[in-house]
Amino acid sequence: MFILIVGCGRVGSAVAKRALDAGHEVSVMDIDPLSHVRLDLDETSSWEDSGGRFTVGTALEVDGLVAAGIEQANVFMAATSGDNTNLVISQIAQRRFQVPRVVVRVSDPARAAWYSEQGLQTICPTQVAIDQAERVLLAL
Amino acid sequence: MYVIIAGAGKVGWNLARELIDKDREVTLIERNHDRFRVVEQELEHVVQYGDATELWVLERAGIQRADLVIAVTGDDEDNILICQVAKEKYGVQRIVARVNNPRNHQHFKMLGIQPAVSATQLIMRLIEHEVPEHGLVHLLALEEEHLEIIELEVLEGSPAVGRQISQIQLPAGSLVISVLRAGRGFVPAPGDTVAVGDQVLLILDPGLESQITPLFAPLGVPD
Numbered sequence: 001m002f003i004l005i006v007g008c009g010r011v012g013s014a015v016a017k018r019a020l021d022a023g024h025e026v027s028v029m030d031i032d033p034l035s036h037v038r039l040d041l042d043e044t045s046s047w048e049d050s051g052g053r054f055t056v057g058t059a060l061e062v063d064g065l066v067a068a069g070i071e072q073a074n075v076f077m078a079a080t081s082g083d084n085t086n087l088v089i090s091q092i093a094q095r096r097f098q099v100p101r102v103v104v105r106v107s108d109p110a111r112a113a114w115y116s117e118q119g120l121q122t123i124c125p126t127q128v129a130i131d132q133a134e135r136v137l138l139a140l
Numbered sequence: 141m142y143v144i145i146a147g148a149g150k151v152g153w154n155l156a157r158e159l160i161d162k163d164r165e166v167t168l169i170e171r172n173h174d175r176f177r178v179v180e181q182e183l184e185h186v187v188q189y190g191d192a193t194e195l196w197v198l199e200r201a202g203i204q205r206a207d208l209v210i211a212v213t214g215d216d217e218d219n220i221l222i223c224q225v226a227k228e229k230y231g232v233q234r235i236v237a238r239v240n241n242p243r244n245h246q247h248f249k250m251l252g253i254q255p256a257v258s259a260t261q262l263i264m265r266l267i268e269h270e271v272p273e274h275g276l277v278h279l280l281a282l283e284e285e286h287l288e289i290i291e292l293e294v295l296e297g298s299p300a301v302g303r304q305i306s307q308i309q310l311p312a313g314s315l316v317i318s319v320l321r322a323g324r325g326f327v328p329a330p331g332d333t334v335a336v337g338d339q340v341l342l343i344l345d346p347g348l349e350s351q352i353t354p355l356f357a358p359l360g361v362p363d
Contacts, residue, residue, distance in 0.1 A: 060216065060244055084193050084217040088247060096250055110195045111221075114229055 001025065004073040004099075006059045006089060007080035011105060011125075013038035015077065020052050027053035029068040030080075059089040062096075070097050078104040087115055094120070144169065144206045146192035146222045147213035148179045151238060155210060156183060167201045193221050195229075203230045212238040216247070223253045254283055279341070288346050289317070294338040297358035306330035311351045314344035 001024045005012045008030035016039060020026045028039065028047075033056045039047035047054060057064025059080060070076065076093040078086035083106050090104035103121045106112035112124035141164050145152045148170035156168045160183075168183060169192040170176040176189045190197035192213070203209065209226040211219035219237045226232040239245050239258035248256035265278070280289040294300055300308050305316055305328045319328050320339035334340065340356060 060241075060247065062246070082217065084215070084221040088217045088220050088251075091251060092247060108194065111193070114195065114225070118228070 001074045002069065002072050003027070003075040003077070004029070004065075004068055004070055004093075005077045005079060006030070006065075006068075007078065007086070007105075008032075008035035008038055008054075009079065009081060010038070012077070012079035013041075015079070016052065017043075020050060025051075025053075027055065027069045027073075029055045029057050029059065029064065031056070031058050059085060060092075062092075065089075065092070065097070070099065073097070073099050075099070075101045076103070078102075083107050083111055087111065087120070090120055141165070141207045142202065142205055143167075143208045143210065144192075144198070144201050144203060144226075145210045145212065146219070147211065147238075148175055148187055149212065149214060151212040152210075153179055153183075155212065156186060160186065169197060169201055193218050193225075195225065198222075198225065198230070203232065206230070206232050208232070208234045208236070210236045210238075214240055216240050216244040220248060220251060220253055224251060227252070249283075281346070283346075286346060287343060288349075289341060289343050290349060290352075291320075292340050292342065292353065292356045294334055294336055294340060295357045296336050298356050299354070300334045300340075300356050301336055302333060304331050304333055308334070308355055310342075310355070311348050314342055314348050314352055317341050317343050 003019050003024050004027045005016050006029045008028050012028065016026050016028045036047065036054050039052060039054065043050065053069065055064065055068040057068065059065065070093060076090065076099040078090040080086055086104045086106060090102050093099040094102045103123060106115065106122045106124050107126050109124050109127045112122040112127065116122040143159055143164050143166050145156055145166065145168045148168050152168055156166050159166045166186055168179065168187040169190055170179060170187060171191040173189060176187060179187045188201055192198060203226060209223065209232045211222040213219055216239060223235040223237045227235050235253065237248055237253045237256045239248055239256045242258045242260045245256060245258055245261070278288065279291055282288070316328060318325050318341040319334070321335065342352060344352065
């Protein structure tokens with residue numbers, strides 16, 4: 001599978017590394033060139049030497065998405081630090097580029113819930129933390 | 141009419157002032173606290189502090205009963221999201237979005253956020269109106285209504301020169317609505333004659349431009 005991940009933060013870079021280890025083709029895009037360092041952290045060979053791709057670009061710029069390989073992507077993950085950016089680019093991936101599987105990280109539980117009702121596959125770390133805290137703290 | 145405006149920058153603040161002058165009920169939402177404090181000095185309870193992309197902030201502002209939502213923040217993703225939620229989640233009838241980066245206009249369009257207004261594009265249109273490059277200027281595109289208004293300069297040697305309006309073989313779905321001659325506009329009667337140098341305004345179904353342009357430009361000249 002070809003996986004495109006936009007946003008090379010903690011989540012994006014970690015998912016990218018695991019996907020590459022699992023034998024997938026992986027392309028990562030971030031607005032900040034320095035974010036690339038996360039991909040090389042604790043690795044014996046560099047991200048590119050291991051077969052990964054990295055593109056510097058803004059996710060709303062279509063040229064950047066195309067350069068990062070969105071037209072070939074089977075899976076698209078929006079994992080930038082901005083909820084609204086993630087929600088907009090994941091809809092672009094879904095509707096304009098018809099990427100078969102689109103996953104979007106949304107920090108705000110309310111927006112995550114509504115957009116998931118609209119057919120987006122959302123992941124909400126805040127909701128996960130709330131649920132986990134509830135289980136741990138309120139366990140009798 | 142109840143209007144919610146997201147973003148109390150220059151555009152949002154002044155829109156709020158104008159709408160209040162016209163006796164509209166307005167709520168302005170601003171997420172920067174310093175800016176909120178400044179605007180609050182003048183507009184008092186009309187402005188609310190909060191991030192208008194948060195659903196509870198929109199609900200607190202009463203989005204369920206809003207007739208119009210205007211998203212004029214400095215962030216295109218935020219403007220798209222606010223309008224999308226207003227329209228699709230809360231059923232707001234009319235939305236207006238500001239496009240900060242004209243390259244993002246395509247995304248507004250694809251996601252059904254219309255009308256989307258870009259200052260850059262508006263100014264470009266005004267410049268083109270002064271200096272028409274190819275003889276044709278798009279003055280207005282009402283995409284939802286499926287109508288366009290264009291302006292064409294009548295060129296020497298074109299089929300329309302010297303003809304009466306009623307004799308110009310316009311395609312069905314188009315109509316001459318005005319003629320500008322020597323700086324003055326008038327609504328022509330069917331018997332009025334078109335002259336070289338006239339600016340002709342037409343209303344048309346989108347897509348008919350290529351059939352209309354050759355009538356006002358000399359034959360064989362590409363538009």
